[in-house]
Amino acid sequence: MRRRIGHIRDLTALLLRTGLLFAGGPRRLLRQLGTLRRWGTTLGGLVASSAARSPSRPALIDDEGVLTFAELDELAARLAAGLPLHGPRPRVGVLCRNHRGMALTLVACSRRGAEVVLLNTGFGTGQIRAVLGELRPALIVADAEFAPLLSNVPIALRRNVLWADHRPPAGMPLAAPVPLAALPPAPRPDVDAMPRPAVGSGPSIDEIISSEPASDAGPPQIQSRTIMLSSGTTGRPKGARRPPRPGLWPLASMTSRIPLRSRQTMIVEAPLFHTWGYAALQMAWALRAPVVLHRRFDPEQTLRTIASHRDATVFAVPVMCQRILELPPDVRDRYDTSALRIFALSGAALPGDLATRFMDAFGDRLYNVYGSTEASWVSIATPHDLRLDPRTAGRPPRNTALAIVDDDGRKVGRSTRGQIFAANELLFEGYTGGEPMEVRDGLLATGDLGHIDHRGLLFVEGRSDGMVVSGGENILPKDVEDALLKLPEVQEVAVTGVADDEWGQRLAAYIVLRPGTRLDADTVREYVHAQVARYAAPRDVHFIPELPRNATGKVVTRWLSARPGRPLPEGHVEWPRPRAAGL
Template sequence: PAEKGPSIAEVIAATPADTAASAGPPQIQSRTIMLSSGTTGRPKGARRPPRPGLWPLASMTSRIPLRARHTMIIEAPLFHTWGYAALQMAWALRAPAVLHRRFDPAQTLRAIASHRETTVFAVPVMLQRILELPPETRAAHDASALRIMAVSGAALPGDLATRFMDEFGDRLYNVYGSTEASWVSIATPRDLRTDPRTAGRPPRNTSLAILDTAGRRVGRSTIGQIFAANELPFEGYTGGEPMEVRDGMLATGDLGHIDHRGLLFVDGRADGLVVSGGENVVPRDVEDALLRIPEIGEAAVVGVPDDEWGQRLAAYIVLRPGAHLDADTVRDYVHEQVARYAAPRDVRFIPELPRNATGKVVYRWLTAHPAESPEGRVDWPPLGAGKAG
């Protein structure tokens, strides 16, 4: 194994106490660089502008009723854009911040119960883990102090938003954005009650457009590329990779549509669209259909090469504890829910979905030829860094 470097404590201990004072302030303006998650491709470094001021906070609070001095429990990793933003908002609002070394759903509930007014910043998979706790464990903790549960970093799967609000009240806010574009839209509890899959509406001073490949705006309920602009502009990639900009708005890399109510829906990554037999298939629609099967706890759908159709859909399924299901039953059910060409031909049952440290499903790992048992079950290598927290 590779030799480990010094710990943070060792670096601090080895640094003379007067070094910072004698060096004086830095001569150049600092920059924050965030790494994109790289769930479908290679991670890239994104440069963030210095000293953004309080305007970004004003935009966030135009849709999320954050309050000064309310305790903020930040479960989203601080190296992730959402966790880092939460910490900055806590500083600006003079709010006590509660941090845990690793995410544990029961620990989160204990933290909520131990404070008077709490806001929790998390990623969607953490909500799933809280709801998976035994009912007696959830009931043992008083969650009445929870004022806001703000999530970001991945799409809310299936009816997760509805199930969470039924359990903990209408306190859920879903923030859609990206490392490059920052925030794009925010769904309030009212929006999520209207449709639990929505990404909501743009907050204050945020522009949003759905464009076709020629850069033209598309009509309502028509899928296109999501472009957005706000008060925290992206300054470019550290590696010099190109970025797509139209009318001052940056491409998020996602496909989406705006419905007749003005609500945004994210349909998936632009590079994750599957073309099977000449038909465009949005994997998220198939994932939502799979999640309506009671025995299925989690599902991910990707396109894999096919000699006849160009691509075909492969579904990776995690069953709920104690549940049993076979591939033919899954195919028959999905056939009734989606178009014939959108039904997955490959159905694989796996013990867990591969996730990165921010809780996002890493779709490129799904197609990395994992070992498959004779029973059709797929076993991933240990994913120590792949669990949220």
């Protein structure tokens, strides 16, 4: 009973706080609620209900223009009807960048009741083969740029391929694509007159949509489900099943700490295959807010987009925030960013004083969400929290439980380091490979170490398996990283442990210097000795041009030891810095 009363209270607060209750007349509101009750809070249900209430409202904006909710709902319904899928909850792999083709595919799969596997666009051949080999999707929907990658995958793992943007050039055929002849016949003569592509190239989703009549199919008997892949920074990516119908309670939890509103324009720069990007899409359409998508992140383009919309909200990962700050001042000054309301980050820890520098430049609009693929969100740092300490992960939102426990499973007191456990309304259902997950008293282990200080703020100190033990001393690499980032010469740094015959492990620091500065290894060691501890001074100090990152901007520490001249590791993605003024 108490839980039901709490849900009613949270839902009422959500409707009032976000403006969902007041936009549109009562008849349209009832129509929306009826559609939502029929379809549920799946992605397809959110779009269908938004179309029922605000059909002419912009739903998606990308390089190709604007789609209203009515247009998005109709196109997705036709695509869902034409997807070559059979059986209950068929599995679909999606390998796309942020654009309308991916959004349409996600909504169509939701309407069809498919299980969607979101594939990382930074995967190499080995990673994509491993994931497809384990999950065996019945259909792959991909951007044409990934045709060479898929061509290296065994035919058995890619028998059915559709293209989300356009068919790849001739001469880049896949061995067993879906032929257009396999699709249902189109009712319009002009479509029948279209030239049929050769069997050696699969159709695009636009061709499927154009070959399908308008569809009024109802909800699927089995709800769709999403499989998110872990980032793979510590090993092979693992598939995590998300609940099929999340409800509106997760949105109520997020908006209890982040002031998301239905009138805002949601600029989603975080990749849609990532938990944060996908969550941004869900939240935006639950609020009936327009979503802006860019295929690739460009820091100046983000500022340009903020300047061109009212009440702009940005969803991004921390490295994107860094790249915006690295733009030359004269470039940043070209754009009026006074319309920025929220800049919400997630996906990696905020390094050093990044939060303070961003808020000094753009105002107190920064929010930092700490979570994981498995736990969704754990805590949210508001601008006020980040002003208190730019390293904090903030506090848990409503309906979120958080505990710090020791190795014996006992809760520890304030300012005591331990393992972070959490629970909320959207915990994952389990790994697709059956890997075990650690749960204590209903709380899920995040795999991170941290502490809660005397103010109730959470601080994440690193992975529990990332602790370095050197000569009997326990060292957290993040403590050393935070210290080194205070040096004016240091732009970025990563610290990790390497094997040592005498000490068991020793610290190695990988440093990216600011342009035009110099620093030597002895100065680095002396500084860490003075600021942290003697045993925390890195014995190995490497100066490198950039830190190796994956497609979500996370630094992958196991790639740091790659020798110069060797091929880049699979999954490595370049995050180039803006060119300095005058270059």
